[in-house]
Amino acid sequence: MTDFRTYSHELLIEFIECFRNYPCLWKIRSSEYKDKNLKFQAYNTLLEIIRKVERDATIDNVKKKINSLRAGYRKEHKKVRDSMRTGSGADQVYVPKLWYYSQLEFLNDQRQGEESADNMDSSEQDNDDSTIDAEYSENDTQSANYNVSPPATPATSIAPSARRKRQANDEIENTIALIGKRLENSDDEYDAIGKNIAAKLRNMTATQQGIAEKLINEVIFLGRFERLTFNTTIQSPGPVQEPQRPLIHIPAVPVQMQEPQAFNLSQDSHTIDISNTLVEYLTFNNNN
Structure with a gap:
């Protein structure tokens, strides 16, 4: 056969x-x-x-x-x-x-x-x-x-x-x-398994149903090509952490306060004291 x-x-x-x-x-x-x-x-x-x-x-x-x-x-x-x-x-x-x-x-x-x-x-x-x-x-x-008609026999015996x-x-x-x-x-055992999975999927949210369906399809795909083993597992990655923003460190620069100084005008490496010059100028004018 x-x-x-x-x-x-x-x-x-x-x-x-x-x-x-x-x-x-x-x-x-x-x-x-x-x-x-x-x-x-x-x-x-x-x-x-x-x-x-x-x-x-x-x-x-x-x-x-x-x-x-x-x-x-x-x-x-x-x-x-x-x-x-x-x-x-x-x-x-x-x-x-x-x-x-x-x-x-x-x-x-x-x-x-x-x-x-x-x-x-x-x-x-x-x-x-x-x-x-x-x-x-x-x-x-x-x-x-x-379709060939049989020999005639009494109707009482045929009917x-x-x-x-x-x-x-x-x-x-x-x-x-x-x-x-x-x-x-x-139903065979596979129908029973399918109904059991369907009952559990109904208790999931729409998002979880979609993820579960994706994983089930992947397992079936591997099984069809004989890629499943006793060591086959589903590994769930750790929680996804949001990337931290880098901290910008600005060193503190001490501000030094300077006391006011007399206004000096520097010219050709010679310093002219404006305050003394003004006194001399006023004294000269008064004497004249």
Whole structure:
């Protein structure tokens, strides 16, 4: 069987959704199913998806992956039906192990006859490398055989049997639908972790929520590239201190007070005392 372990859940869901959107690949009673050009386009669209993981993939790889998905779904579907035929209650019905089982339920109407599906050899399906067209062609032949009118038998013996069979089929389909809903609503450990983180984020301020989201995304990013170790921690830097303004030191200069001195006029290294000259001038004028 094709290994899908290299596929993320998102990528495999994208592949299945794209497959479902092209009935020409699985709806054997539709007019699109016989359109080879439409099938070629569908295969190329699916090829673009798987080349995100397998760069050298071809259309043959696409067909094998489709066969693998359908084979895995049929095996799980057969187990569900077998558990229902034992008379077990709804709580004891086999729950499929494939997490994408409910995503492939659109194939229910396209499966082979009940006897053929129940007796199908699962190992042959796992190793089936034939193209999807050849596989569906076989379904076409078997479906056409069902349209052949059976030999006439008394109506009294057919009607009750057909009614019981129809009721049994309705019960089976209802139980399968119930299982599909249970699978969609079931949470694993990662869903529980996500809900726990979400509850704690709601108690934070908007700023703290943004910072926490950033750190969580960084951790997940490192984990995806296998960079996380047991020594991986988040180091919180110390409090940011505002830079201090530099202090300007101005030394104190003592101011020396000088006593007033007489006004002297210096000229050619000779000092003239104005006060004495004025006295002599006044004395000279008085004598004359």
